[in-house]
Amino acid sequence: LKQICNHPAQFLKEQAPRGPGTARLAGRSGKLALLDELLDTILAEDGSVLVFTQYVSMARLLADHLAARGIPAQLLHGGTPVAERERMVDRFQDGEVPVFLLSLKAAGTGLNLTRAGHVIHYDRWWNPAVEEQATDRAYRIGQTQPVQVHRLIAEGTVEDRISEMLRAKRALADAVLGSGEAALTELTDRELADLVSLRRPS
Template identity: 65%
Template sequence: PASRPAGVEAPPVAADSSPTPAESPAAESTGGPTLVLCPTSLLGNWEREFARFAPEIPVRRFHGGSRHLDDLAPDEVVLATYGVLRRDRETLSEVDWGLVAADEAQHVKNPLSATAKELRKVPARAKVALTGTPVENRLTELWSIVDWTTPGLLGPLDRFRRTVARPIERDRDKEVTERLAATVRPFLLRRRKSDPDIAPELPPKTETDRFVPLTAEQTTLYEAVVRENLAEIRESQGIKRRGQVLQLLTELKQICNHPAQFLKEPHGALAGRSGKLGAFEELLDVILDEGESVLVFSQYVQLCRLLERRLKERGLPTEVLSGDSSPSKRQDMVDRFQAGEIPVFLLSLKAGGVGLNLTRATHVIHYDRWWNPAVEDQATDRAYRIGQDRPVQVHRLIAEGTLEERIAEVLEKKRGLAESIVGAGEDWITELSDDALADLVRLGSG
C-alpha cells in the first residue's frame, strides 16, 4: 500500500528479480493471489490500507481458529502472521502465490530460524521484503532477506560469511563493501522521510494508529462486562446512569489494556494475555534496536506499573513517572532519560503529559486513548517541542473491534472542532442513548 503500516521509516525493499515489469504479477490479472506476512499487530493496518487504496481487491485474514483458504480468488490478498506461517506452512504452500510480501522482514533475519526456514518453503512467482532495518546487528541478516527474495544472488551463507561479512565487519574492507553494495543495489529500493524528492511536505511528526486484536481472555471479559453493565444502564437515569456509563468505559478500557489490570492482579502473569502488550513489545523491540528512546503514556498508573514489571522481566531499564513522584525524583528521572540512561520512560498521562522537556525521545507510544485528543497532543509535545531536532513518530495502540476503535474514529473527526465538543473528557459519551451506547461498546467490526 502507498501508506505502509509500520513503525519505522519508509523501508528498503528487496524484490525477486525474476519477472520483468511486464511479466510481474502486479502487471497481470492472472498472476495469482497475494500473501502478506506481518506481525499480529499490523493485520488491521494492512486491512485498512487495502480498503483505503484498493477497495476493489478482496482481502481476508488467515488468522484465528476458523482460518481457511477455501474459494480463494485469483486476485485475493491473504493476510497472515509469522506465527501462523510456522504452524500452517503446509497449508499456505498448497497455493500458487503470485506474490508473497514479508512486512517487517527483520522477523526472518536469522536464516537458521524456524520462521525463515518455513518462509523459504512457500512457493511464489515474486517476493518482496519490507523492512526499515535490513541490517540490525550483522550482515548475515541482509543475506537472509536477500537470499529469500533473490535466491543465490549473494551465494551460499558460509561463503558469504567468509568472503563478505568478515572482511567488512572485522576489517572494514572498502573494496568488499563497494562490491556488495553494487551487487544488491539493483534489488533494493530505499526510501526515507528525509529524502527531499520523496515527500517534501511530510511534517517531522508522523502519527500511526496501530490496531491490535484482543486475546481470547480479553474477548470473554469484554463481552461479559458489556452484557452485565448494559442491562443495569438501561434501568437507570440521571447521575446514576452517567456513573454507570463511566464505570463501563473504564472497565472496558482496562480489559483492552490487559486483563491483569481489570482483574487487579498486580503480580499475575503478563505475557500472552493481551494483544496490546504483544504489539507494544514488538514495537519496542524495533525502537530499541534502532538505538532510539521512547515515551510511553497511559492514563492508568496501575498499567504503567504492570508494564514496568514486564520490562524488568526482560531486563530493560525503565522508570515510572506518576503523581506520586516527588519533584526531586521527577527531575532526576527526566535528567537520566535525557542523558540516555533510561531508553523507556513510562508516564501517567496526567502527571507526565505537561511541563516536561523530553526531547531525547524520538518515539511516543499512547498505550491507551484519552477521549480528548488535545490531551494526547499535549503529552506528545513532551518530545515534539522546541529543541527537538529529529523526526518524532507517534504510535497509538487501539484494540480492534472495541469501543477504542470507534472512539478513535470519533476523535479523528472531532480533532479539528471546537474544544467545547469533546473538551469535557468523557461527558459526551455519557449522554448517548442506550442504543447508541450499545453500538459504541459492542465487540466486532462493521
C-alpha cells in the same frame, strides 16, 4: 472496558509478576505483544521512547513486565516527588534509561523530553488535547530528530469507537476552525448537515 483492552490483568487487579504464582502478563494481550514488538524495534535502533497511559496501575504492570524482560525503564506518575521527577528526566535525556513510562496527566506539563524519537499512547484518552499535550513533551525546543507517534488501539472495541469519534471531531474542528470561514464552503453536504442538525439528547 478500556482496562480490558489494555490487559486483562489490569481489570482483574492482578499483582505484577514479581515471583512464582503471580500474574503472567505475556501471551494474554495483543496490545502488550505489539508494545513489546515496537520496543524491540526501537531499542534495536538505539532509540528512546515515551510510553503514555492514563492508568497508573497499567503503567506499574508495564514497568514490572519490562523489568522481567530486562528492558531499562522508569515510571513517572502524579505521586512522584519533584526532585525524583527531575532526576528521572535527566536520566532519560542522558540516555541512561531508554523507556520512560508516564501517566498521561502527570506528564502533561513541564517536561522537556527531546531525546525521545518515539511516543507510544498505550491507551486513548477521550480528549485529544490531553494526548497532544503529552505528545508535545517530545516536541520541545531543542528537538533535532523526527518524532513518530504510535497509538495502540484494540480493534473492534470501545477503543476503536473512541478513535473514530476523535478522528471525526478533529476533522470537523480542523475544517471549521483551522482554515477560517472559507473552510465551511469546502464541507460536503453531508458534513454540513451533520454540523447543523439537531440531535436527541443521549
